[in-house]
Amino acid sequence: MSNRDGKLAGRRILITGAASGMGRAIAELFTREGARVALLDLNGPAVLELAKDLQGFGIECDISSAQQVADSVAAAIKALGGLDGVVNAAGLYYSKSFEETDIESWNRVMAVNVTGPYHLLQAALPALRQASSATIVNIASISGYLPMAGTAAYSTSKAAILMLTKSLGFELGPNIRVNAICPGVIKTEMTRHIWEDPARAASTADRVSLKKMGEAEDIAKAALYLSSEDSSFATGTEIVLDGGFSWR
């Protein structure tokens, strides 16, 4: 499984939300590129199954819980013998008008999408500081800068992650680089409601310049770039991968 010539050879990377979607694609690509991975997910059995396949470390974790994150990150660091990078891919999608967004839903979206990365980075930073060249990649969204119908809570959480990315890019150098990816509509479980509905899938694809929805692997390749030395001058910035969705 290990690839000594890969772009991530020798790197130890922790990925949240790793059991499905973009997190999973990132875990698979990173492993192919020589990284050793620690995988966190709310779905314990699924993430352990994947960890087994990738010869990585897997652990169930609700990233909204400081306790679970502290335990999981400590176990991951122990298993990998340190940490060179983090990918915050765990996320919760929520779609309702602002008026229909009750406080429990609002708080849950913030707890997973904003406070989750907070807990994770607080727990991981001491280990990342030990690494000679560490990377943090946050999976945000084009929703973080582009208002769309029924996404006030989700979009606000993603805007927060974009600013956290900039703030940490500012604060954590020179040995830790922090960047974000803003995916457009990517074919994952989170967007099942779009691609399973032929009419909605067609109208969504039509809005995209490239006339298709993105694949999780498209995002994984950007995460690879941002987690490797190829992006050694990038920090506090974001890569938008939306097939041209934002400009139409």
Next chain:
Amino acid sequence: MHPYFQMIIDAYAAAQRPFFHQVTPGVARDMMSASISAAPKPTDLPVMASVNNENVQGPNGAIAIRRYLPEGGILGTCVYAHSGGWVIGDLESGDNLCRRLAGLASVEVISVDYRLAPEYPFPVPLDDVYAVVQWASGLGRPLIVAGESAGANLVAAAAIRARDEKGPAIIAQLLASPVTDHNFETESYRTIGDKNWLLSRADMEWFWGHYCAESDARNNPLVSPLRLKNASGLPQAMVVVSELDPLRDEGLAYAELLRTSGVPVSVIEGKDMLHAYFFAAGAIPEVAQSVADSASWLKNCILASNGVNNQ
């Protein structure tokens, strides 16, 4: 102190409820049962596929158990021992927590109605718990143990016995507000012991007197696990303590003993919480989170035991 607990303390004071050490064991048991049956059933308990009362044979005769099977896949078996200073409590005292652990950790929980002191002092309650641990290992799933207060003392002792007698393989132990020693001079005893916040030093002396009257016998690590010379080889542990519990420091000391012996330990410290605070999970979100965190930890111990993660 969290206002929910203050409310309970105030209500007890208003009702002039006696403290455990001021009554007989029989009255204390009735007080405990009355508190449990008076409390409204939480609305957030996980749904169980089945809950059954059964009996297991032990060295002292039949032991009543209650088996909680959650809906969905079962990853392992968890033997649970309730709180109550070895003297009071029964299957009802831990009923809510058993449902929560079963649902959240995807395990069958087996609650033990172990025999109580003073009618049955040490080692009978431990014999009962250990017999159920042995029986539960026969179910063939990964095995964990959990307990609260004196129940945590019993499962910690059962884990020591299992290690020393080469008994069942126990993967993990959840020790909530554990009794680990008979030293009443810890910092937490000195600062909180006389406040009668659900548990006092006088209560604990009374409980100890019933469970293990002879002071020399209390140095046995199966009675006071903190007296262990060597804790290596014991199951990884989650130790949950409350900030405002006389037993806080002995819980933390046991976590430290395990850690220095190379046993992986995770600790939750319930800020503003009183002794054995998991019972408040339905009322206080932070407590529900601590229960969820403990269950998630147990689940991870089981998942990791299936040969994954051995890098």
